[in-house]
Amino acid sequence: MSTFSITALCREFDVTARALRFYEAEGLLSPERRGQARLYSAKDRFRLSLIVRGKRLGFSLGEIADLIDLYDPRDGGAAQLDRSLAAVAMRMDQLQRQRAEIDLVLAELSEVRAAMRQRRDDLPAGPGRLPKADDYDKLLRARVDGDVSAHARTQ
Numbered sequence: 001m002s003t004f005s006i007t008a009l010c011r012e013f014d015v016t017a018r019a020l021r022f023y024e025a026e027g028l029l030s031p032e033r034r035g036q037a038r039l040y041s042a043k044d045r046f047r048l049s050l051i052v053r054g055k056r057l058g059f060s061l062g063e064i065a066d067l068i069d070l071y072d073p074r075d076g077g078a079a080q081l082d083r084s085l086a087a088v089a090m091r092m093d094q095l096q097r098q099r100a101e102i103d104l105v106l107a108e109l110s111e112v113r114a115a116m117r118q119r120r121d122d123l124p125a126g127p128g129r130l131p132k133a134d135d136y137d138k139l140l141r142a143r144v145d146g147d148v149s150a151h152a153r154t155q
Contacts, residue, residue, distance in 0.1 A: 003032070003039040012045075013052050023051060028065055058091055112143050 006017050023029045024038070029047060031038035040048075047068060054064035067087060070080035119139065 002042055004041075004045055006031075006038050006040070009040055009045060009048060013048055015048075015052065020048070023048070026061065026065065028061075028068065057088075058095070059087065063087060108143065112140065115139060115143070 006020055009020060010017055028051060029044045031040045031044055050068055051064055067084050070083055071077050072079060
């Protein structure tokens, strides 16, 4: 039976020893103790790989623990796979909604930036001729409120 030191797992999975000890305290890993040393089994190593991957995919530690704990060799892991499939689908939906929101914000920021640049280009050159904060506030409020006529008045 192969065992792994805390240092070896930290290097392999790019995690800190503190993180491993935390996962142990949370009951996700159960290394063997030999004096002060912790020796991790192949099962612990596999569980750590699932934890690291789950965290990278945006799952909470509680969600990861729930999914790991569902494993039952008697059903070949079917219950775990079913729940994992549902969790992954939900996470994908969440990320797709976030992407759509980000795309909308980016588009709006591009519009605001273009309007600000145009406004800046339309100003006479020279020191002391920069628009006042109120002008920017009106421009942004018009964009946020969708009031095109207010936007036109600030032009």
